[in-house]
Amino acid sequence: MADVTVLVVGGGPVGLFLAAELRLGGVRPWVVERLEKPDQSKSDDDRGLTARTMQTLDLRGLGGPVRAMTEAALRRLAASTGEEPKDLAELMASLGMADFKGDFATLPLIDHDGRLQDLAPPLMVMQGEFERLLESRVAVRRGVEVVGVEAGEDEVTAVFADGTRATAEWLVGCDGGRSVVRREAGFDFPGTEPSMLARVGVVTYADELPLEPGMHRLPGGILAIAPAPTPSMTIEFDPERFDRNEVLTAAEFEASLRRVSGHDIAVTAIEQPMRITDNARQSSTYRRGRVLLAGDAAHVHSPIGGQGLNLGLQDAANLGWKLALVARGVATDELLDTYTTERYPVGAQVLRDSRAESALLRTDPQTEALRGVLGDVLREPQAARTLLELSHGLRIRYGDIGTFDPDVQLLDGRARYIGPLTDVVVPWADRVSVEPADGPGRLIRPDGYLAWTGTDPDGLRAALSRWFGA
The missing domain is CATH 3.40.30.120 (Glutaredoxin)
Known part of the structure; x- marks a missing residue:
């Protein structure tokens, strides 16, 4: 592989968006991804894009195509009910979502009196469609796995699984929560161990289910149960340690299901199995010399609340133009120090909120009482607005005057x-x-x-x- 100016490790949404930002800034990055082809298990996953993320995408002319994807999916859903809505607002109303603005730890945030009309729920998109949109702007070299990073004062060398190497002036790890770049470059990753464990899969049951399909909060945990092809889920709290490298089996899911539900439910098969925890960690800096981190490589937390992708895309928006200026030699690398200064507090706030949601998911009597009190508080429009603005990134501010201007479009990245x-x-x-x-x-x-x-x-x-x- 030839020497490059910027090497982006990770061809997911964050790496792709960062690469597109670098190209706008006048730098042609190389993006490498260890997977030979996109992960099909994630391609149909819904991802919620918050208001600030949509405003960021609008800057680059990407908001319209993303909204079109969402509208097409919602129209397919509405068509199954025989509805023919005229626009997106009417479409949301036809699906019973006109007043729904979001949730916090599954507590609904509802616009009871019309005072939250300026806020919309996260825009749901299929990850596969979103990645294809971003990949139309940059090229990805697939099947290239980074196994080592050797950082010097003036360059960074990436070592690949096939024994080849590439030298770059700058390297950015967008390679997820188990980031090889983060580990090999010596970044720390302090945080908290899991307090909950969710087991998810499309489950085949031996007998008729003793519980109604849907979400159940029970003394043993939380259960979302449904016949295939709809996924089922169990959530247990204070879990014992488990081997992340072992695949979730039908027997393990069945044991969890019985503990949570209190019923001897038999599971004969499980497909698309996965485990999810609220492990929450954040690197104390997003830059070590010529190596930087973005997205889950820099911070991980529970997926409840849907903040991860948004946080990563906004990392990329903050870093891309700065790194492009430095890589072109028109700005000093001191500009890159502002990346951690500005983005670390945003990540820390998301981790705080994520931990709060995990705590509120518990099903013990004290937490149930707290959820009842908080539910009453959240009926007040201003209380609901506070949580919505936090979760949508609408309160992000860089410095004393650094508010976001939603009325500009910067298609050229300048x-x-x-x-x-x-x-x-x-x-x-x-x-x-x-x-x-x-x-x-x-x-x-x-x-x-x-x-x-x-x-x-x-x-x-x-x-x-x-x-x-x-």
């Missing part, structure tokens, strides 16, 4: 100055576009966040130098 014409921006014309406007000026970063606002030319010049190089 920053934008919006304000009175000034010669101050001219030296950065290859990195910053100009949009004449009256009033105070605004400098919008490529990721949509505000970098500067005001009328002082010296302040604008300082912001341009800080974020976009000398």
